[in-house]
Amino acid sequence: MSDLPILGATERPSAWKMLRAMVGIGLLCGLFIVAVYQTTLPAIERNKAEALQRAIFQVLPDAKSSMTFRLDGNGRFALLIDGEAEDRLVYAGYDHERELIGLAVEARGMGYQDVITVIYGYSFAADAIVGIRVLASKETPGLGDRIETDETFLKNFEKLDVTLAEDRSAPANPIEAVKHGRKEHPWQVDGITGATISSVAIADILRDSSAFWVPRIRARLDDFRQEEAP
Amino acid sequence: MTDDSLWTIFLNATLINNFVLAYFLGICPFLGVSAKLETASRMGAAVTFVMLVSSSCAYAIHKLLTAIDAPYLQLISFIAVIASTVQLVEMFIKKVSPALFRALGIFLPLITTNCAILGLALFQTNKGYNFVQCIVYALGAGIGFTIALVLMAGLREKLELAQVPDVVRGTALALMLAGLLSMAFMGFAGLGG
Amino acid sequence: MKQPTTGTDEFVKGLWKENPVFIQVLGMCPVLAVSNTARNALAMGLATLFVLVMSNTVVSLLRNFIPKQVRIATYILIIATFVTVVEYVIQAISLELHKALGAFISLIVVNCLILGRAEAFASKNTLGRSILDGLGMGLGFVLALFCLGAVREVLGSGSLFGLSLFHDGFQNWVVMILPSGGFFTLAGWLLLFNWLKQRRGGEVAG
Numbered sequence: 222m223s224d225l226p227i228l229g230a231t232e233r234p235s236a237w238k239m240l241r242a243m244v245g246i247g248l249l250c251g252l253f254i255v256a257v258y259q260t261t262l263p264a265i266e267r268n269k270a271e272a273l274q275r276a277i278f279q280v281l282p283d284a285k286s287s288m289t290f291r292l293d294g295n296g297r298f299a300l301l302i303d304g305e306a307e308d309r310l311v312y313a314g315y316d317h318e319r320e321l322i323g324l325a326v327e328a329r330g331m332g333y334q335d336v337i338t339v340i341y342g343y344s345f346a347a348d349a350i351v352g353i354r355v356l357a358s359k360e361t362p363g364l365g366d367r368i369e370t371d372e373t374f375l376k377n378f379e380k381l382d383v384t385l386a387e388d389r390s391a392p393a394n395p396i397e398a399v400k401h402g403r404k405e406h407p408w409q410v411d412g413i414t415g416a417t418i419s420s421v422a423i424a425d426i427l428r429d430s431s432a433f434w435v436p437r438i439r440a441r442l443d444d445f446r447q448e449e450a451p
Numbered sequence: 452m453t454d455d456s457l458w459t460i461f462l463n464a465t466l467i468n469n470f471v472l473a474y475f476l477g478i479c480p481f482l483g484v485s486a487k488l489e490t491a492s493r494m495g496a497a498v499t500f501v502m503l504v505s506s507s508c509a510y511a512i513h514k515l516l517t518a519i520d521a522p523y524l525q526l527i528s529f530i531a532v533i534a535s536t537v538q539l540v541e542m543f544i545k546k547v548s549p550a551l552f553r554a555l556g557i558f559l560p561l562i563t564t565n566c567a568i569l570g571l572a573l574f575q576t577n578k579g580y581n582f583v584q585c586i587v588y589a590l591g592a593g594i595g596f597t598i599a600l601v602l603m604a605g606l607r608e609k610l611e612l613a614q615v616p617d618v619v620r621g622t623a624l625a626l627m628l629a630g631l632l633s634m635a636f637m638g639f640a641g642l643g644g
Numbered sequence: 645m646k647q648p649t650t651g652t653d654e655f656v657k658g659l660w661k662e663n664p665v666f667i668q669v670l671g672m673c674p675v676l677a678v679s680n681t682a683r684n685a686l687a688m689g690l691a692t693l694f695v696l697v698m699s700n701t702v703v704s705l706l707r708n709f710i711p712k713q714v715r716i717a718t719y720i721l722i723i724a725t726f727v728t729v730v731e732y733v734i735q736a737i738s739l740e741l742h743k744a745l746g747a748f749i750s751l752i753v754v755n756c757l758i759l760g761r762a763e764a765f766a767s768k769n770t771l772g773r774s775i776l777d778g779l780g781m782g783l784g785f786v787l788a789l790f791c792l793g794a795v796r797e798v799l800g801s802g803s804l805f806g807l808s809l810f811h812d813g814f815q816n817w818v819v820m821i822l823p824s825g826g827f828f829t830l831a832g833w834l835l836l837f838n839w840l841k842q843r844r845g846g847e848v849a850g
Contacts, residue, residue, distance in 0.1 A: 238711050239711050239713055239714050242706075242709060242710045242711055242714055242718060243714055243717065243718060243721075246706070246710075246718055246721060246722065247721060250527070250721055250722065250724075250725035251524075253725055253729065254523050254524070254527075254725055254728050254729065255523065257728075257729045257732055257733070258523045258732055261732040261733060261735065261736040264736035264737075265732070265735045265736050265739075268735070268736070268738075268739045269739065272739055272740075331459070333640055334467070334468070334640050335463070335467075335468060336578075357743070361640070361818075361822075362800075362801075362818055362821050362822070364818075472823060473823050474677065474823075475672075475673050475674075475676040475677035475823060475826065476673055476677075476751075477673070478672035478673050478676060479670075479672055479673070479756060482669070482672065523728055523732070526724050526727060526728050526731075526750050526753060527721065527724045527725070527728065530720055530724050530753055530754070531720075531721075534717065534720060561756075563720075563754070564754040564755075564756050564759060565754070566673040566674075566751045566754050569750070569751060569753070569754050570673075570747060570751060573747040573750055573751070574747060577747065617838075617842065618835055618838040618839045618842055619835060619838075621838075622669050622834055623831045623834040623835045623838060624831075626827045626828070626830050626831035626834065627827065627828065627831045629827045630824040630825075630826075630827030630828040630831065631824070633822075633823045633824040633827055634819070634822075634824040637822070637824070
């Protein structure tokens with residue numbers, strides 16, 4: 222963007238012309254962007270909500286409706302209000318009789334290639350993780366990405382035990398990955414041969430996330446019941 | 452927002468997910484400037500510097516735009532900052548080392564359109580890095596870019612002397628080299644695990 | 645010197661003779677990054693086409709209004725605006741597509757092709773020709789992206805647009821979907837173009 226020496230430098234336009242061009246065009250561009258933004262905003266919000274609902278219902282199979290809660294500074298869960306920071310969220314799932322059946326939580330962790338983002342469903346009745354869905358991953362196609370498609374692997378998550386220990390401060394048995402075929406306990410994850418690191422990554426993500434959320438959720442179950450489900 | 456250690460972030464940007472060889476950012480200068488070793492390393496240094504500055508500015512801009520709820524201005528502000536930084540760097544190099552300025556030629560102002568720099572700003576915003584993580588990320592990305600560029604330059608300088616069919620000579624050859632380099636770098640995957 | 649060209653000439657040159665990817669070797673980054681499936685490649689190409697045509701249109705309309713000193717900055721401003729617009733439109737249409745293309749939609753703004761055309765052509769030509777130029781170059785870009793995407797998807801996933809082409813016996817060349825595959829595929833296409841050019845007696849792209 223360096224200016225080459227211009228022949229006929231007497232041609233230099235007034236500062237006004239330059240200002241007029243930049244500011245004028247700048248304003249027009251700005252207005253155009255804002256207009257498009259406002260027009261597309263409803264559609265985008267709708268898409269996001271639908272995608273979230275789909276993910277929640279996939280990991281909490283019996284849920285018919287859901288509400289979003291946020292963990293506040295006092296360890297209580299409150300309905301998410303517009304404008305609040307969207308961190309430390311959990312999604313409560315209710316069946317058609319508005320009974321609370323479980324919670325869906327997002328979790329992230331380092332995989333083989335890059336960060337993996339998952340959402341998993343925790344069911345109260347089963348005291349276990351009952352569903353998982355990979356939201357974002359960059360694992361090696363054909364190898365690591367089998368965490369998303371391998372049926373045997375996904376079966377691990379139909380009832381992954383996270384029962385709390387006596388003191389209710391953490392799951393009694395932390396989730397751990399084991400070599401393929403060596404699964405003996407309901408809190409273990411049967412790994413995928415050839416995709417060890419990705420499988421272990423998923424297990425670790427779930428272990429750390431459930432260790433944080435399950436005790437807190439169980440301690441404040443009533444927070445989720447008080448609100449009127451839609 | 453993430454609890455990636457600084458070392459993980461750095462390794463990630465430099466080797467495991469190298470900006471050029473894994474993310475395909477900065478290809479134009481990669482193919483254009485990597486013919487000579489010396490120019491390549493100087494270019495890498497210039498890019499690293501611009502990355503560091505833009506990264507910090509991008510972090511500040513993102514915080515500002517979030518505060519005033521104008522996310523749609525993000526792209527324009529980022530590119531404006533990058534363009535200004537490059538202009539400044541250009542003037543600086545011209546004053547300090549006219550020889551280098553001439554050597555880099557058209558590629559200096561072209562740093563503005565280097566996808567790697569804008570890509571860096573966008574990635575770090577999407578990942579929600581805090582300020583220190585941003586700086587480390589930028590440093591890693593710049594060094595990774597330089598490594599890729601220097602490796603490429605070294606290889607190409609050697610290849611100049613080889614007997615290569617005309618149809619392959621030039622960009623096609625450079626791309627095949629890049630493909631092989633990219634495969635080699637895949638060996639770094641799992642380093643952060 | 646420059647012979648008077650027809651409108652058709654302006655349009656067609658972007659498709660073959662001056663194809664932005666295979667001949668001019670511009671705008672490489674998105675070409676390599678989002679061409680791992682035919683669908684993504686096509687979407688990316690169309691988004692770029694839109695920005696290119698709109699940017700050429702506006703730059704041509706305003707060409708006498710923008711002083712030379714600030715032209716690059718203004719062009720970038722205009723291009724960034726349309727890219728922002730495209731990004732929101734894609735998000736509104738399909739969140740999934742937006743996630744697949746990722747940050748590369750935003751990176752259209754630094755695609756040397758668009759800035760290049762604005763500077764080399766749209767700023768010096770009438771509206772009609774600028775639009776044709778944009779359309780031609782843009783379609784050439786889409787074509788190139790599609791060629792890459794199709795090859796990578798067919799060899800790397802055994803499918804095209806998600807439809808499986810081969811029966812289970814086909815071993816996917818996974819490397820094709822990986823970054824290296826992108827480099828190799830583009831190298832292959834460039835080789836082909838160079839060879840064709842050489843046969844026609846022309847010079848080989850450097």
